Amino acid sequence: MKLTQREFLYGLIVSFFLIASSALALSKKEINVAPLPQKPLTTVYSSLPVLAEKGEFPILSAQSALAVDLASGVVLYEKNPDTPYLPASTTKIITALVAMDYYPMDAVLTVDRIGVAGQKMGLVAGEQISVASLLDGLLIFSANDAAEVLADNFPGGREEFVEAMNIKAERFNLDNSYFTNPTGLDGDSQVATARDLIRIAEIAMRNVKFARIVGTKAKIVTSVDGRIVHKLTNINELIGEVPGVFGVKTGWTENARENLVTYIERDKRRVMITIMGSQDRFGETKELISWIFENYKWEEVKYPTHSP
Secondary structure, three states: OOOOHHHHHHHHHHHHHHHHHHHHHHHHHHHOOOOOOOOOEEEEEEEEEEEOOOOOOOOOOOOEEEEEEOOOOOEEEEEOOOOOEOOHHHHHHHHHHHHHHHOOOOOEEEOOOOOOOOOOOOOOOOOEEEHHHHHHHHHHOOOHHHHHHHHHOOOOOHHHHHHHHHHHHHHOOOOOOEOOOOOOOOOOOOEEOHHHHHHHHHHHOOOHHHHHHHOOOEEEEEOOOOOOEEEEEOOOOOOOOOOOEEEEEEEEEOOOEEEEEEEEEEOOEEEEEEEEEEOOHHHHHHHHHHHHHHHEEEEEEEEEEEOO
């Protein structure tokens, strides 16, 4: 029997689909793909700060201020948090982190250049002193001479140290901050924001050594031979005065006015506060701390999520 052209084409199409279906079935059988199991839902609890309905916001003289609940990232108070201002000695937070990245704590540095303005711990030319002692001077007493010695002994010298500060700032997304010196003395371009300072301070406080130093009220350090003695008293007046305050760093110049970054733990809550350009950094920080813990309640929030 002779097939017509239409019958031939029809048979060809049917054969193609039969062959393709068989191949697909064999493929599925060989691969043996099983459906992905559904992960069970679990309930996760999170504590979020909630402001009282009638809470009145404090009025501060500071040009910029920011308070953040660190566990949730919720902003508790803000005033121009992303406007760049002169950081003054809050700069030393990032100075310390760069130094800690490079130097062993027991490394001994020789004091060379000591002609620096501002706050000094009294380093003497030719003095040999450990990095640990220089960091104590830097963070407890806000010593500019300690900052310069750490920078001068860095590979490539002071210029490369400052470059390392800006590399670290970029790495941690301090988008509105730029540094031209390790001390915080006013520079043409040296600026920071309250938000950036909270970010870098929170990172710094994860470092046990950094946290220990900035929470120290007073300390005596010496040159490696013990002949030169440096008495250090913490510039931060809130240490030991306000319960739960464990740092972080003060700052002041005539142009910057008063700056203060504060870390506080209270009632199992962790809060970071930055004040910039204030007329009363300690008083306004205490006011913010009281206002936050009097006007915020941390409420448990639960939400479903798939277990890992």
